[in-house]
Amino acid sequence: MxxxxxxxxxxxxxxxxxxxxxxxxxxxxxxxxxxxxxxxxxxxxxxxxxxxxxxxxxxxxxxxxxxxxxxxxxxxxxxxxxxxxxxxxxxxxxxxxxxxxxxxxxxxxxxxxxxxxxxxxxxxxxxxxxxxxxxxxxxxxxxxxxxxxxxxxxxxxxxxxxxxxxxxxxxxxxxxxxATAPGRRKRNHRGGDLIGARLRGADLRGADLRGAYLIAADLSGADLRLADLIGADFRDADLSGADLTGALFLTQAQLNAARGSGATRLPPSLERPAHWAK
Missing domain, CATH: 1.10.3160 (Bbcrasp-1)
Known part of the structure; x- marks a missing residue:
């Protein structure tokens, strides 16, 4: 591993x-x-x-x-x-x-x-x-x-x-x-306003999302592996089916603020929130 x-x-x-x-x-x-x-x-x-x-x-x-x-x-x-x-x-x-x-x-x-x-x-x-x-x-x-x-x-x-x-x-x-993320076409959304953004299924591997406002964003099915999520605001964001394995600096509080599903993939150090859909 x-x-x-x-x-x-x-x-x-x-x-x-x-x-x-x-x-x-x-x-x-x-x-x-x-x-x-x-x-x-x-x-x-x-x-x-x-x-x-x-x-x-x-x-x-x-x-x-x-x-x-x-x-x-x-x-x-x-x-x-x-x-x-x-x-x-x-x-x-x-x-x-x-x-x-x-x-x-x-x-x-x-x-x-x-x-x-x-x-x-x-x-x-x-x-x-x-x-x-x-x-x-x-x-x-x-x-x-x-x-x-x-x-x-x-x-x-x-x-x-x-x-x-x-x-x-x-x-x-x-x-x-x-820099190790595939494709190396990295998206820089540091501190960006992505409130309500439609990012369903987006390839966000290796993206810089530090401090980004992702409130109510649709991130269902998105690939967030190796994305830097430090300080990103996930309140009411839809993470259903998203892949967060290997995401950088993700916290339990961020997950608790979001919505997700049984298909959402999480780092092993974090828990699936009880209020998420099964």
Whole structure:
């Protein structure tokens, strides 16, 4: 099996949300804006009205029908349990209210760092990017060290600057991998407006779709192997029958935001969303 087809491995285990060891930080720390994704407005630092005393969601099984589909596609990449159990040593914001403000400030920072760890962990497995593996691993280790800083240091961290450095490295790795795609007539749609685009059956192998707006796009039957999908917006996109095996930097959250079918082919490290058609 080629390296780029393998699961990222055990290194990603800590980058998956473990809500049982988190103090519902995503339900409190973040701002919600009333929209098709959220039924209410909620200020950052204010608990969601659906949050129970045990830090569980009172409508978890009904989020989509109750108008909170945005909650079903959010992914903290394991930052919630890191901040709850490591940064703040298991002290929750209810029992230790003096920690609340800083905890809520730190959570989005660690979440960004964990997202970068997810991408870097994948990049370190991509065979065509082997010339960069040493640099990728050093950057991964440096990013992991940042996640373990004390709360004060995390709150002051220039995460945007670090994210920019990592993004440049990932882009270099992406180019090496996408260069192996057949045909080499690569489509550059980075940041492109493809909302509602008709791409049924399109050959998008090796395409650059970083940050592309693919909201409600028809990608049924499309070939997205080796396409760079980092940050692509797949909300309500139709991925029925699409081939996403070997797609670069795809996340579970992106799949959860899309529509798909039993015929959609996925990387082995990701799961078929429960709401997809069979």
């Amino acid at each position: 080629p390296d780029h087809d393998r699961p990222a491995g055990a290194g990603r285990a800590a980058l998956r949300a473990d809500c049982g060891n988190c103090f519902a930080l995503c339900c409190v720390a973040l701002t919600l804006t009333r929209s098709a994704d959220f039924a209410v407005d909620k200020a950052a630092g204010t608990p969601c009205r659906n949050l129970r005393d045990d830090f569980r969601c009172g409508i978890h099984t009904r989020l989509r029908t109750e108008g909170f589909s945005g909650c079903t596609v959010y992914d903290c990449f394991g930052a919630g349990q890191k901040v709850s159990q490591e940064t703040f040593g298991g002290r929750d914001w209810r029992g230790a209210p003096e920690t609340a403000r800083q905890m809520f400030d730190v959570f989005p920072v660690v979440r960004q760092l964990h997202e970068l760890l997810w991408y870097l962990t994948e990049a370190a497995t991509l065979a065509p990017a082997r010339p960069l593996h040493g640099e990728i691993r050093r950057t991964l280790e440096a990013t992991e060290r940042l996640t373990r800083l004390e709360a004060d240091a995390l709150a002051d961290l220039d995460v945007a600057a670090h994210r920019g450095e990592v993004a440049a490295l990932l882009a270099r790795g992406s180019e090496l991998v996408r």
